[in-house]
């Protein structure tokens with residue numbers, strides 16, 4: 001995209017913000033009213049039935065029909081520069097008796113935006129072999145998987161991916177399933193839910209972890225989606241390795257003590273367990289390989305699903321992570337109380353060094369950075385804030401963390417509302433200039449809105465909210481598929 005075009009988009013965005021602020025002022029309506037933000041509402045008690053797993057209750061429960069709706073009600077003003085499709089993936093079990101939140105058919109929910117309008121909402125199951133064969137519980141392998149965790153748009157392909165197994169390609173125009181994406185038969189191991197696209201090359205770096213040797217593989221696809229390389233990485237064993245990081249020259253893995261163990265399945269209904277004795281370590285290797293050059297450094301046992309970003313500061317690598325003290329220790333989940341920590345890995349010496357500091361003690365998850373700078377230094381991060389609840393995951397609003405000042409800017413909706421991952425869509429050329437898109441569920445109305453926030457002014461509340469034709473269950477990760485220029 002040319003500099004001129006970026007400047008043009010920035011000007012459009014500023015003009016839009018001025019116009020919508022003026023309109024709100026003229027109507028005597030402060031912008032927070034758009035959010036339905038009832039600050040006068042009493043603190044809601046989220047009652048959880050202890051006899052039913054929390055991921056089958058409230059808005060974690062599945063929906064079963066596939067809808068197409070074009071008559072969508074909008075509050076506020078949708079930024080006209082948002083031309084594309086917002087799509088989000090999640091676990092939506094057909095049988096609704098899944099033994100874990102992570103075990104359920106992939107279902108995507110999408111909203112088409114264009115010219116300041118919400119054109120349609122659709123939801124579709126991902127037509128995996130598990131779904132087509134009606135398999136409620138299975139150990140994923142190859143095309144036999146759930147494809148229920150994330151979406152990635154790369155090389156003009158929209159891919160739905162699960163934790164393990166192959167991704168499935170979807171058609172962004174109607175969210176139908178094109179088929180399994182096995183990279184022309186070249187993919188012979190697994191595919192993570194969190195591939196990393198290097199903004200400098202457009203290459204997609206990804207890993208896969210499996211339940212038997214090789215436990216970990218690292219692959220690179222070029223900007224056309226052609227698989228360039230796949231190689232085994234020496235791992236200690238099968239662990240739940242949910243994501244990894246890249247910098248402009250490194251690939252970084254964290255091998256943490258949530259280990260694969262089928263022997264606990266009958267007891268816990270789940271196939272991983274905490275094992276502090278397994279140890280924990282971080283591996284650093286050159287971006288693109290070879291994997292033989294990986295170096296490891298031991299760290300204290302902990303667990304990390306997601307990182308915000310990673311980048312080089314001279315010989316040091318910085319990785320900002322949502323860190324748990326432990327995970328799946330004797331139960332299927334454990335306390336959901338992640339804190340934002342900064343890992344600093346020194347690479348100058350023969351041996352790696354490691355240190356850790358706390359950036360924020362707030363419980364925040366689903367990190368998102370301006371991915372135009374993925375792997376490079378970034379200042380801002382957006383997260384979902386979590387309410388303190390001992391029995392369930394209770395997401396609240398959206399926060400922006402400023403790593404330069406340590407300040408948090410926060411949109412706290414009513415206590416009945418629960419936000420998902422804040423997906424950043426760039427608009428303008430400055431880091432963090434853009435919009436945040438997320439589904440927000442309202443328990444008091446049993447309804448879901450697609451909420452759009454100004455990424456530079458999160459605390460100002462939504463600029464627009466699009467009411468979905470019915471609730472959208474809580475899910476995991478989404479992406480933005482822009483219209484072709």
Ligand SMILES: [Fe+2]
Nearest residue numbers: 193305306477
């Ligand atoms: Fe994830």
